[in-house]
Amino acid sequence: MSILDVPAAPAQERLWSVVQAAAGEPIYHVAFQLVNDGPLDLETVRAVLRDLIVRHEALRTDFRLAGGVLHQRVAEPPAQVPLTFIDLSGEAPEQLAASYLRARAGVTAQPFDLGRAPLLRLAVIRRP
Secondary structure, X not given: OEEEEEEOOHHHHHHHXXXXXXXXXXXXXXXXXXXXOOOOOHHHHHHHHHHHHHHOHHHHEEEEEEOOEEEEEEEOOOOOOOOEEEXXXXXXXXXXXXXXXXXXXXXXXXXXXXXXXXXXXXXXXXXX
16 A cells, blocks of 8 residues: 555656666665674564664655556555575685675665565675
8 A cells, every 4th residue: 555656756767767678687776784793683673674664755665657657656664674684604614705795696686676665675694
């Protein structure tokens, strides 16, 4: 269910067109990482991320064509935030760096479906 459905702005239309033309390539992705050396409670991480998504409509906005016009829809906040957990703690020390880079690349290389909010992908990669 959406709480707002309005025509997209011209800049959003241009970006949508570029992404559609890229045919599944991960363009316009902004990837970053936070490093935590202490204990991490995944349920707390999920709760904080959900609060962030609730607070910022842009993280809940997706796009749909309706009658040939691109619309932006702000969706209700999700009940649960999708969070991928990748555990590399059992990796051999000599393979850890390569395994981490593969895992990170796998998360960032996936294209987004602009028709399905949230347009945000979150992963926790545990290293020893």
